[in-house]
Amino acid sequence: MPNSQMTFRQFLMQADGGKPVAGDLAFLLEDIVTACRLVSDHIRNGAFANVLGSSESTNIQGETQKKLDVIADEEFMRHCANSGRVAALVSEEVDDVHWLKEKPEAGDYLVYFDPLDGSSNVDVNLSVGSIFSIVQLAEAVTPSPEAVLRKGTEQVCAGYAIYGPSTGLVLTLGHGVHGFTQDLGTGEFLLTQPDMTVPATTSEYAINTSRAELWEAPVRRYIDECVAGKNGVRGRTFNMRWTASMVADVHRILTRGGVFLYPMDSGNASTGGKLRLMYEANPMGMIIEQAGGAASTGRARIMEVQPEGHHQRVPVILGSKDEVALIDSYHA
Ligand code: P6P
Numbered sequence: 001m002p003n004s005q006m007t008f009r010q011f012l013m014q015a016d017g018g019k020p021v022a023g024d025l026a027f028l029l030e031d032i033v034t035a036c037r038l039v040s041d042h043i044r045n046g047a048f049a050n051v052l053g054s055s056e057s058t059n060i061q062g063e064t065q066k067k068l069d070v071i072a073d074e075e076f077m078r079h080c081a082n083s084g085r086v087a088a089l090v091s092e093e094v095d096d097v098h099w100l101k102e103k104p105e106a107g108d109y110l111v112y113f114d115p116l117d118g119s120s121n122v123d124v125n126l127s128v129g130s131i132f133s134i135v136q137l138a139e140a141v142t143p144s145p146e147a148v149l150r151k152g153t154e155q156v157c158a159g160y161a162i163y164g165p166s167t168g169l170v171l172t173l174g175h176g177v178h179g180f181t182q183d184l185g186t187g188e189f190l191l192t193q194p195d196m197t198v199p200a201t202t203s204e205y206a207i208n209t210s211r212a213e214l215w216e217a218p219v220r221r222y223i224d225e226c227v228a229g230k231n232g233v234r235g236r237t238f239n240m241r242w243t244a245s246m247v248a249d250v251h252r253i254l255t256r257g258g259v260f261l262y263p264m265d266s267g268n269a270s271t272g273g274k275l276r277l278m279y280e281a282n283p284m285g286m287i288i289e290q291a292g293g294a295a296s297t298g299r300a301r302i303m304e305v306q307p308e309g310h311h312q313r314v315p316v317i318l319g320s321k322d323e324v325a326l327i328d329s330y331h332a
Contacts, residue, residue, distance in 0.1 A: 005190035005191045005192055006190065006191040007188050007189070007190060007191075008029075008030070008033060008169075008180060008188065008189040008190075008191075009030070010191075011178065011180075011191050012026045012029065012030075015173050015175065015178075016173060016175070017175050021173065024083060024085040024107070024109070025109070025134070025136075025156070025157065025173075027082070027083050028080065028083045028085065028086060028109055028111070028134065029157065029171075031079040031080055031082045031083060032076070032079065032080065032111075032113075032132055032159075033161075033169065033189060034079050035072075035075040035076045035078070035079040035080070035115075035130070036130050036161035036167075036169060037167075037182070037187060037189075038075045038079075039068075039071075039072045039075055039076075039115065039116065039130055039161070039163070040161065040163050040167045040182070042068060042071050042072070042075075043068060043122060043128070043163050044163075046068060046122065050067075051067045051068055051071060052066075052067065052068070052122065052123050053066065053067060053123060054066055054067065055067045055069070055070055057070070059092065059093050059094075059095075060094075060095040060311055061092065061276075061311070065093065066116070066119040066120070066122060066123075068116055068119060068122055069093055069115065069116050069119050070093065072093075072115035072116035072119075072130060073091050073092075073093040073094065073115040073116075075115070076089070076091065076113050076115045076130070076132075077089060077091065077094075077098065080111050080113075081100055083109070085107065085108050085109055086100055086101075086108065086109050086110075086111055087099065087100060087101045087104035087105075087108035087109065087110060087137060087141070087143075088100060088101075088104070088110050088111070088143070088147070088148055089111050089112075089113070090110070090111070090112040090113070090148055090278055090279065090310045091112075091113055091114075091115060091279075092113070092114040092115065092117075092276060092279055092280075092311075093115060095311075097143075097145060097147075097148050097310060099143040101143075102143065103140065104137060104140060104141050104142075104143065104147070105137070105140050106137055106138060106139045106140055107136060107137065108136070108137045109134055109135065109136055109137070110134070110135040110136075110137065110147075110148050110150065111132065111133070111134055112132065112133040112134075112135075112148075112278045112279040112282070112283070112310075113130065113131060113132040113133070113279050114130065114131040114132075114276070114279045114280055115130050116128060116129075116130060117129050117130065117131050117160075117245065117246055117247050117280065118243070118244060118245030118246060118247060118248065120244065121243070121244060121245050121248075126243065126244075126245060126248070127162060127163060127164035127165075127243065127245055127247070127248040127251075128162075128163050128245055128247065128248075129160050129161055129162045129163060129245065129246075129247025129248065129251075130160060130161045130163075130247075131159075131160045131246070131247060131279055131280055131283050131284065132157075132158070132159055132160070132279070132283060133152075133155050133157070133158050133278065133279055133282055133283035133286070134155060134156055134157040134158070135150045135154045135155055135156065136156045145309075145310065148278075148310050149306070149307040149308065149309070149310065150307065151303060151304060151305065151306060151307070152277075152281070152282035152283075152285050152286060152302055152303030152304070152305070153303045153304060155282060155283065155286050155303075156173065156174065157171070157172065157173050157174075158171075158172055158282070158283035158284070158285075158286040158287050159171035159172065159283065159287070160247050160250070160251075160283065160284075160287070161247075162247050162248065162251050164248065164251075166181050166182065167181070167182040167184075168180060168181050168182070168192075168251070169181075169182070169189050170193075170196070170251065170254065170287060172286055172287050172290040172291075174290065175290075176194075176195050176196075176290055176291070177195070177196040177197075177254065177287055177290045177291040178191060178193065178194050178195065178196065179191075179192055179193030179194075179196050179254075180192060180193075181193075193255075196254050196255070196291050197291050197292045198253060198254060198257055198288060198291045198292050198293035198319060198320055198321070199256075199257035199320055200292070200293075200320055200321050200322045201257070201320055201322045201323070202253075202257035202258045202259060202319065202320040202322075202323055203236055203237065203238045203239060204238065204239045204240070204241060204256075204257065204258040204259075205223070205226055205238060205239075205240055205241075205258065205259050205260075205261065205323070206240070206241050206242050206243075206249045206252075206253070206258060206259070206260045206261065206319075207219075207223060207240070207242060207260075207261040207262070207263075208242055208244070208262070209223070209240070209242070211265055211267060214265035214266045214267040214268075215263065215265050216263065216264065216265060216266075216298075216331075217330075218298065218327065218330035218331045219261065219263045219265070219298075219327070219330075221330050222261075222326065222327050222330055226238035226240075241258070246260070246262075246275065246280060246284065250284050250287070250288070250318070253288070253293070253318075253319045253320070254287070254288070254291055257319070257320050258319050258320060259317070259318070259319035259320055259323040259324060259327070260316065260317070260318050260319050261316070261317050261327070262274050262275050262315065262316045263298060263315045263316075263317060264297075264298070264315040268313070271313050272312065272313045272314055272315075273297075273313040273314045273315040273316065274313060275313060275314065275315075275316045276311060276312065276313055276314075277302070277305060277307055277312045277313065277314045278307060278310050278311070278312065280316070281295070281302045281305075281314050281316050282302065282303060284316075284318060285301075285302040285303045285318060286303060288318045288319060289303070292321065293318060293319050293320055293321050293324070294318065294319070294320075294321040294324035294325065295316070295317075295318035295324070296317045296318065296324050296327070296328050297314050297315045297316070297317070298315050298317050298327060298328060298331040299315075299328075299331050302314065302316065302318070
């Protein structure tokens with residue numbers, strides 16, 4: 001029985017509020033999906049191609065690059081460069097902005113991506129992902145570091161691939177959030193989770209509790225109240241999940257609710273947090289908000305943060321909106 005679900009191409013033909021997505025953006029998205037498909041193949045065949053483990057290099061984050069980090073970055077760089085309307089690429093793995101055009105025009109795209117997020121999980125066969133964010137230039141710009149410092153509210157598209165038990169793709173173009181699953185036979189991404197929504201309430205939180213001694217008081221208060229369970233002020237028991245892979249944690253929250261916290265703490269305050277604004281917090285923030293959730297630094301809406309650098313880090317609290325609102329109220 002052929003799959004009855006819509007293919008990615010068919011989805012794009014009606015994804016702009018029932019109308020086809022603009023051709024240039026559709027081509028770019030199909031190039032990004034091709035890159036994700038190839039990254040998935042590299043991961044699943046990694047053990048046979050000597051691409052697991054670490055490379056000899058480190059990235060601007062000061063992190064030792066996994067071999068697959070470098071390979072995934074190369075796939076994104078190569079495929080996003082296909083489109084004549086991509087002006088610049090910003091990658092977690094590359095220090096400088098990669099400009100593709102000397103004279104970027106109105107309507108061109110800026111693409112920000114984390115080509116392999118959570119890559120430390122690859123060697124232990126846990127879910128990892130690729131995260132991408134697209135901004136469209138409203139006017140021509142001169143290539144400069146400042147030209148890519150766009151607020152999350154300027155995104156026209158955000159998405160991620162998740163390389164887990166199945167290879168999935170989640171995407172928003174500003175008209176809700178839609179999930180696809182790769183059919184391994186054809187390689188096609190088929191629409192399997194249309195209109196994903198985050199339940200407003202939850203009893204599940206995700207945080208790296210090994211950093212508890214570093215937390216600020218509002219975060220400590222929130223987590224202590226969750227741990228206190230039904231005999232505490234929350235009056236119910238909570239569950240905790242932490243996969244050390246943002247894509248996997250966000251996908252779980254999109255699918256069944258929850259709240260994800262990577263807050264600023266005394267250990268990362270000097271860098272403003274751990275997660276990166278342009279290619280982790282902003283795209284995930286757009287996805288979560290489009291699904292009816294909230295995404296905050298604890299003190300401001302993530303997508304309103306004015307970037308000061310394309311590798312800038314921010315605190316991230318996102319997911320079920322009632323929980324995010326409560327955590328924000330503790331920060332106030
Ligand atoms: P920790 C992965 O390195 C990552 O950027 C996110 O995917 C993940 O949520 C976080 O860092 C994990 O951080 O401190 O638990 O290793």
